[in-house]
Amino acid sequence: MYAVIRRYEGVTEPAEAGRLVNEEFLPLVRQVQGFVAYYWVDAGGGVMVSTSVFQDRSGAEESTDRAKDFVRDRLAALLPQPPQVTAGEVVAAS
Numbered sequence: 247m248y249a250v251i252r253r254y255e256g257v258t259e260p261a262e263a264g265r266l267v268n269e270e271f272l273p274l275v276r277q278v279q280g281f282v283a284y285y286w287v288d289a290g291g292g293v294m295v296s297t298s299v300f301q302d303r304s305g306a307e308e309s310t311d312r313a314k315d316f317v318r319d320r321l322a323a324l325l326p327q328p329p330q331v332t333a334g335e336v337v338a339a340s
Contacts (some may be wrong), residue, residue, distance in 0.1 A: 247282060247336040248306040250298045252313060252329040257292045263324045264288060267296075271316050278312065280305030294325075299336065306333055 257263055267286045275284050280301035287295045296313070300306045310331065317325055 247339065248300050248303045248333070249336050250296075250300075250306045250310055250331065250333040252296045252298075252310075252331050254294045254296075254325045254327065254329045255292060256327045257294045257325055259324050260288045260292070260294060263294060263321060266320055266324075270320060271313070274312050274316065275309050278305050278308045281309075296329075303335075 264286060272284060275281060275298065278300065282299040282301060283297075284299070285297045287297070289295055298306060298309045298313075300309065310333070313329075317329075
């Protein structure tokens with residue numbers, strides 16, 4: 247498995263960002279081949295974190311492309327800063 251974590255800082259409206267991710271982005275990311283799971287977390291203080299898990303790296307990379315496009319097209323006003331992206335092979339899971 248392969249995971250991608252994106253940390254967004256300076257989020258202006260966390261509740262609205264969460265609504266848009268849930269209603270519009272989740273259907274897009276679920277379509278990516280190898281999709282396993284997706285989580286969108288409000289960490290407080292204008293920080294939101296997404297975690298995507300895929301069966302392989304290619305699915306994770308496609309999800310990063312879709313996330314970039316979605317943020318640009320639908321969330322730019324709410325997520326004004328580019329995310330810090332961390333990706334890698336899952337080496338332990340439960």
